[in-house]
Amino acid sequence: GGTTQAPWVASAAAGALLSAVLVAALVLRSKGRLPAETVARLAELQARIRPHFLFNSLNSAIALVREDPRRAEALLEDLSELFRHALVSKDESVTLAEEVQLARHYLAIEQVRFGERLRVEWAIDPRTGSAKVPALFLQPLVENAVKHGVEPSPTGADVKVSTQKRGSVVVIKVTNTVPSGQGRPGHGVAQDNVRDRLRLLHDVQAQFQTALIDGLYQVRMEVPA
Structure with missing residues (x-):
C-alpha cells in the first residue's frame, strides 16, 4: 500500500x-x-x-x-x-514598492539565465509605491510572463511591468509578448491565487483582469491608492 x-x-x-x-x-x-x-x-x-x-x-x-x-x-x-x-507570511500586506523591488530581483536572476531573450521594461509611477498589496502577489505574475513568454520562444519575449496612479486607484499591469501560434497561455493557478488574495485584502475595490490582444498577454489590476 x-x-x-x-x-x-x-x-x-x-x-x-x-x-x-x-x-x-x-x-x-x-x-x-x-x-x-x-x-x-x-x-x-x-x-x-x-x-x-x-x-x-x-x-x-x-x-x-x-x-x-x-x-x-x-x-x-x-x-x-x-x-x-x-x-514573509502570505497573509501580510506590503507596499507596492516592496513588491516591485522583489520582481526586479526575480527578473535580474532570470536575465542572467536568458540573456538577450528576456527583454524587460519598467514603467513605475513613483506615486504608487505606498499602495497596500498582498505579499508575493507580483513575483508569480512576472514568473508566468517568463514561463509562457520567454521559455517557449527561441527569440524570447518582451516583459513589461507598469504602475500608474489614476485618481484614487493604482493600476498595475504585467504584459508579455506571446510566441506566435500559441493560444491563450495557461497561467491559471497562480493568477487565481493572486486574484483571490487581492480580493481578500481590498474586497470590491480590487480588480483583476486578463486579456490576449495582438500577441500581447496582459494582467491588469487595480487597488486603492
Whole structure:
C-alpha cells in the first residue's frame, strides 16, 4: 500500500530544499539574524518558488563564479532577497514598492539565465509605491510572463511591468509578448491565487483582469491608492 515516488523526484525535492536551507541560512546568518522559524517556513517556500528555478539560479551562479565573480555575487544577492521576501507570511500586506523591488530581483536572476531573450521594461509611477498589496502577489505574475513568454520562444519575449496612479486607484499591469501560434497561455493557478488574495485584502475595490490582444498577454489590476 501507499504511494512511492521515483527516487529522482525525492532526491530532487530534497536537493532543492537543502539548497534553499543553505542559501537562506548563509544569508541570514551573515546578516546576524537567523529566525527560529526560517527552516520551517522553507518547506512552505517550496510551493512558491519552483525547485528548478532554484537549481537554474544556483547553476548560473556557479558558472559565473570563475569568469565573473562580481556578477555571480550580484545574482546570489538577488536570490537571497527573493528568499527573504518569500519567508514573509502570505497573509501580510506590503507596499507596492516592496513588491516591485522583489520582481526586479526575480527578473535580474532570470536575465542572467536568458540573456538577450528576456527583454524587460519598467514603467513605475513613483506615486504608487505606498499602495497596500498582498505579499508575493507580483513575483508569480512576472514568473508566468517568463514561463509562457520567454521559455517557449527561441527569440524570447518582451516583459513589461507598469504602475500608474489614476485618481484614487493604482493600476498595475504585467504584459508579455506571446510566441506566435500559441493560444491563450495557461497561467491559471497562480493568477487565481493572486486574484483571490487581492480580493481578500481590498474586497470590491480590487480588480483583476486578463486579456490576449495582438500577441500581447496582459494582467491588469487595480487597488486603492
